Amino acid sequence: MKAAHEGPLTFAEVQPNDGLKAALARKRPDVIAEITRSGLRGRGGAGFPTGVKWNLAGAASGEEKYIVCNADEGEPGTFKDRVILSQYPDLVFEGMTIAGYVVGAKRGIVYLRAEYTYLLPQLESVLAQRREHGLLGHNILDKGFDFDIEIRLGAGAYVCGEETALIESLEGHRGEPRNRPPFPVDTGFVRRPTVVNNVETLAWAACILARGAEWFRGFGTEKSTGLKLFSVSGDCERPGVYEFPMGISIGELLEEVGARDAKAVQIGGASGHCVPRCEFHRTIAFEDVATGGSVIVFGPQRDMLKIARNFLEFFTEESCGQCTPCRDGNPKLLEGVRLLEEGRCSMRYLRDLIALGETMRVASKCGLGQSSPNAFLSIVKHFPQEIMGRTPQAV
């Protein structure tokens, strides 16, 4: 196990452009088969199998296709993409180029969140270098394949991390998620087949082609293969970016980062789940506690209700306002948390709030709305003794 501040990540050990060379030397279906065999799943959090996505986009009809790199890393507690983009940008661009080759796309777009604007000059210079070295542009590595990448900036909307909202934003609209289906792989950017992959997914894809699917499968579990970067913050001794195999238990992870006395840990950011101490034996994997890599540690002194309030304030602000359960549900839950804080919430009303949260889970249009009540519901479930019958705190 490696941590960013202790030693280099796997990304540093992979020879630059080995993956790209290996991919371009092979037939497209072979490359897709390699990715499928590796079991790589979307590292942004949703965990969709990357090989399947590439295959669908490759099979979609039409000449014009796009590869979009989702660098709109907005999930609270997540910063691994920032580290990847500042330290290993070549791997990401390499992954995009490989995806372009297998899918048959000529253009790639990086959607970089506005908060990371300061990374732009460095990324642009890396792109320029790649063009100079024949790794981007016309006739890449003399294989007769053309591909180029441009960077587009976001404008400060969390919801644009959702792939269809991101596409809407690229097209010059409000970042409001679309109904799915149709999925971006056949109706994406400007209605053309589009692959939207997370920064980390693309970097791993490049590594897999350099080292082989078997190497990647050697880490992790049956359903969640490979290594994963984790962004660890909150009440721990050593916050930062860590690399662990999938399937690591929460307890082991906390041990590594120096958070033995943690009372609870939020896995998956604001849209994830709050896991209490008694469940620290659970594992971080798509089949157990899924995450895009965000781990926020809460020490024994923390007030869980205040944490729930922070998350709900976040969602109230970041809801795009398109569908009712999310737009009106989040302010209602937030109001409920304020009542609880003041000690003025009846058990009957709390049950209503829980039922509202469950409705939001099933009735919201996109992932943001569906996952927005998670933190509240898990905190209410696991910390009832902290929540009911409070006396208002003297200010």
Place this chain on the structure above:
Amino acid sequence: MLVTERERLSEELRELAEAYGRQRTALLPMLQHVQRKYNHVSAYTMQVIADLLDIHPVEVHSVVSFYAFLGDKPRGRFIVRLCRTISCDLAGKDRIARQLENDLGIPFGQTTGDGMFTLEWANCLGMCDRGPALLVNDRVYTGVTAEKVHEIIEECRAEFGLHALRKKEEQRA
């Protein structure tokens, strides 16, 4: 706005539209350019952009009002955005917020009288391991303490106005 100013702005926007391909996908990059240069997107600008891209001005306004980093009200030369999301909250962002309000003399959401600073909240800046974090325009500050707030603000002031002029003169001498 003076007629000549309007003409100059329209011309600038026309060139911008040509550069980005005069289609709907050009909207966000154009708005970002305007926001960066003029600190806001005025009603007049929205109208011109709408004409250039052949869409209704309300469409442009709906986009401007959607994104946190775009706005139709003039903001300060320096936009200070303090992260209020969970990790920065745990790291003590409340005290930084109080100190920013004290040192700038404005509450969150407002601009100082001299048009230098706008104070705003931000949602997760992706600096969770080094909070509290804040953004001044594109620049990131991490591990901010209440004492450092003053330094950060002075650093900004030194870039503009009389201070900047003096600095230049010193360098020349």
